[in-house]
Amino acid sequence: MEAEIRELMCDLCHKMWQKDWVAANDGNLSALLSDGTVLATPTGYSKSLIRENMLVRIDRDGHVLDAGAGFRPSSEIKMHLRCYQERPDVFGVVHAHPPYATAFAAAGIPLTDYSMTETVAALGQVPLAPYGTPSTREVPDSVAPYLQNHDTVLLKNHGVLAVGADLLTAFYRMETAEHFAKVTLFVKILGGPDEIPEQNVRDLMALRTTTYHATGRHPGYDIHHRHQIKE
Ligand SMILES: [Zn+2]
Numbered sequence: 001m002e003a004e005i006r007e008l009m010c011d012l013c014h015k016m017w018q019k020d021w022v023a024a025n026d027g028n029l030s031a032l033l034s035d036g037t038v039l040a041t042p043t044g045y046s047k048s049l050i051r052e053n054m055l056v057r058i059d060r061d062g063h064v065l066d067a068g069a070g071f072r073p074s075s076e077i078k079m080h081l082r083c084y085q086e087r088p089d090v091f092g093v094v095h096a097h098p099p100y101a102t103a104f105a106a107a108g109i110p111l112t113d114y115s116m117t118e119t120v121a122a123l124g125q126v127p128l129a130p131y132g133t134p135s136t137r138e139v140p141d142s143v144a145p146y147l148q149n150h151d152t153v154l155l156k157n158h159g160v161l162a163v164g165a166d167l168l169t170a171f172y173r174m175e176t177a178e179h180f181a182k183v184t185l186f187v188k189i190l191g192g193p194d195e196i197p198e199q200n201v202r203d204l205m206a207l208r209t210t211t212y213h214a215t216g217r218h219p220g221y222d223i224h225h226r227h228q229i230k231e
Contacts, residue, residue, distance in 0.1 A: 006052045006055055012094070015171075017048040026047075030092070036060065037057050037059055038077075042067075042071040043073065060085070082144055086147045091165055093163050094173075096174055098160060101178045104128075110127050111181055114193075115184070115194070129153050150217065151170075169216070
């Protein structure tokens with residue numbers, strides 16, 4: 001199991017670099033293993049170069065248990081550990097700077113339109129967490145409130161955080177959030193969204209349990225959104 005996760009983590013690192021979600025040494029991934037320890041990407045290396053012997057195993061407090069010489073856990077590991085602390089259903093965390101979603105984070109605009117069927121069902125809305133200085137406690141503190149109801153969060157002036165019941169699910173949520181942001185940008189150019197009616201949004205959200213058997217948490221409504229869907 002751990003061997004499979006190590007192989008997957010390296011594969012996803014390479015994919016996120018190929019997909020232009022990270023520049024230089026940006027981005028980090030982690031997975032909570034069955035023994036309660038956390039496997040994480042090392043700080044200071046491009047995701048294009050990650051190999052299995054570079055991954056670092058730590059405990060839930062961030063202490064290094066197993067690492068090759070010269071490899072230290074990601075500088076944003078506190079944010080990852082907070083995800084596992086806040087969400088017992090989360091076993092995979094992906095952080096990246098995909099350009100379209102990061103543009104919304106840099107502009108201070110959350111992704112709140114109910115404008116695409118798959119995105120409504122998969123992510124709901126993607127909120128914007130307040131600014132935090134990278135690598136400090138400010139980042140985990142800023143995202144913690146949003147993690148209660150969301151699996152994907154924009155980090156203001158920074159990037160995107162996605163969590164999942166496993167690493168691959170977190171990766172797919174990052175991919176869906178970036179696609180949502182890309183389409184939303186074009187929709188804004190075309191004059192703004194023609195949103196899905198409230199009853200149809202409710203039906204899409206119901207599909208999560210009846211058809212998609214989706215894991216994770218899902219925002220049925222958001223206090224900042226003009227079309228509130230009340231539970
Ligand atoms: Zn970052």
